[in-house]
Amino acid sequence: MQSFRGTGVALVTPFNEDLSIDFDGLTRLIEYNIDQGVDYLVALGTTAESVTLSEEEKKQIKRHIVSITNKRVPLVLGLGGNHTAAIVATLKTAGVVDGFDAILSVSPYYNRPTQDGIYAHYKAVSEASSLPIIMYNVPLRTGSNMEVSTSLRLATDFENIIGIKEAAGSMTQALRLLKDRPEGFLVISGDDMLALPMVSAGGDGVISVIGQGIVQPFSEMMRNGLEGAFAKAYTAHYKIMPAIDLIFEEGNPAGIKSMLSHLGICEAHVRLPLVKASEALHQKIGAYLKTS
Template identity: 60%
Template sequence: MNSFIGTGVALITPFKNDLSVDVQALENLVEDQITSGINYLVVLGTTAESASLNKEEKQLVIKTVVEKNNKRVPLVLGLGGNNTRDLCDELQAGDFSGFEAILSVSPYYNKPTQEGIYQHFKALSLVSPLPIILYNVPGRTASNMLPETISRIARDCDNIVGVKEAAGDMVQAMRLISQVPKDFLVISGDDMLTLPMVLAGGKGVISVIAQGLPAEFSKMVSLGLEGKPTEAYQLHYKMQQAIDLIFAEGNPAGIKALLSQKGSVENYLRLPLVKATPGLQQQIENFLKNFS
């Protein structure tokens, strides 16, 4: 699964002022990511506001990204849920042309036990036509996939190839890296912890800030994978304030504010999410003015 080593970017869904999907802005964003050196793209993840898109809009986003990408970089599709049976049906019936893997979040709201999490992903693995990357994000799901559970899944399910680890816990990340099989990808889901995780044996990141600073963040990850911590940390500290800023009022409000400052998209979100406050937008603008 070398396709998913390095920097993946969780794409936003740009909206126009009438809150319809801005296809042209999405195409431009895909082009900018690819030409700036990112390694792969994640479509319809949390950052895409996928929870507020209907089926037709999701298909529009998929069609737009697949066509604009034109097989230049690997694509990963976000497809998760807390109804295992429905998700299995969707995996069996879906058309995943243009994608190389599925990113599937741990079941949210239900708060399953570790055994329930294991059985959920085992069921998905039996029917998925594509490799699966797990997504552990306790801050959104209200349950934490423990390293022991992820390691068990990795050993028992051949087509589950990695995990986006976003617990925000470096100790847990190190335990995870030490326990999973060597060919199982531990991918950072936390921009601030990306470099330490890579240096500890992780394989890269699925990033939010890289969407706004793709060349710089990709370079940092590459340097980390090459075992060059001094040069990598120089870039990390240069971008550190931006990482804090874009998550200060939630995702994707922060990254949309940054991208709008760069002129890439218009700054619109769908309720219940709202745009960043004027104060935060000013801080992001000040960062970009001083970033070089």
């Protein structure tokens, strides 16, 4: 699964002032990322505000991303949730994953299943999916942590579960995954700040938020890390760290949308219950871009 090594970015959903989808902005975002050297794109993840999109809007966004990308880079579709039967039914619906190369499926949130429940959930998703699956562990959002033993059990038992986006914020957990993973199983950082350290330890890359805003420097940093040029990679990492802090200061995707608005790619609008970055943060992000 070499297609998913390196830098993937979790695309935002650009909105117009009336909060309708800004498809022109989405086109600019895709072209900017491809032109600047991103390795693959992730659609309809958390950063895309997918929970506030209607099913019809999701269909339109998928079609648009597939059309504009036109197979120039691999595409991953965010498709997860806490209602296992609904996800299975969606996966079995004709045309749902057309044009995509893998799915990114988050561990069930809010209902906080046991580790056996998480295993059974992914077993059902695996059996329903025609595409490779990248699991997503993000305890800060889901309310429960996929333990290393559960991730490794799933990696071993199901051939189409090809990797995990690991965003527990723990290098210890990442190291345990890397130490005992089956051959070929991808360990992908879900945390921009830990992406390079995880690659240094043997990880396979990142699904990034900041990467869609400062694409070329971030992608090059990750590429250098994967090639073992760590001195060069960490020099870039330390320059990028302030930007990572800034875009998450008031939550995601408010910060990255502020950055994208400075870059002229799309406006900073988000849907409630999220709100735009404050003017103070917006100015700080602009100042960073001018001096970086």
